[in-house]
Amino acid sequence: MPAPDNRFDREHIAEEIEDRGKSERDAVRSQIRRIIEHFLKLEYSGLNEPNDHWRDEIVEWRLQLEKILTRSIEAKLDLRGRYRAALRLVRRLERDAPGLMGRLPAQLPYTLEQIVSSGDEDWFPERRAPHT
Numbered sequence: 001m002p003a004p005d006n007r008f009d010r011e012h013i014a015e016e017i018e019d020r021g022k023s024e025r026d027a028v029r030s031q032i033r034r035i036i037e038h039f040l041k042l043e044y045s046g047l048n049e050p051n052d053h054w055r056d057e058i059v060e061w062r063l064q065l066e067k068i069l070t071r072s073i074e075a076k077l078d079l080r081g082r083y084r085a086a087l088r089l090v091r092r093l094e095r096d097a098p099g100l101m102g103r104l105p106a107q108l109p110y111t112l113e114q115i116v117s118s119g120d121e122d123w124f125p126e127r128r129a130p131h132t
Contacts (some may be wrong), residue, residue, distance in 0.1 A: 105110050
């Protein structure tokens with residue numbers, strides 16, 4: 001019976017580390033997009049009903065971000081890209097909040113610090129009254 005091959009496979013280990021890094025980066029990007037989407041809903045939709053639910057989800061996603069957000073991932077976030085993706089998702093709310101898309105800013109109105117809000121008290125955008 002041949003002896004097991006116990007050699008260190010550096011190439012395989014490097015691939016595993018790279019795959020894990022990509023997976024964590026993708027998870028962070030997804031959470032950031034979701035938070036931006038919910039910020040926009042809270043601030044610009046004018047809807048009252050789902051606000052508590054949206055806030056609860058934001059807090060949950062922030063807790064997940066605390067576990068996986070690193071400086072190297074932060075450097076590769078592309079917040080503008082996350083904002084564009086969030087806008088595509090917010091568009092679905094247009095039927096419940098007519099004119100919503102016209103009220104949204106062209107550029108991301110939130111900083112990474114506001115999005116992540118890792119302090120003791122969570123930051124949320126102030127609600128704006130919809131223009132009629």
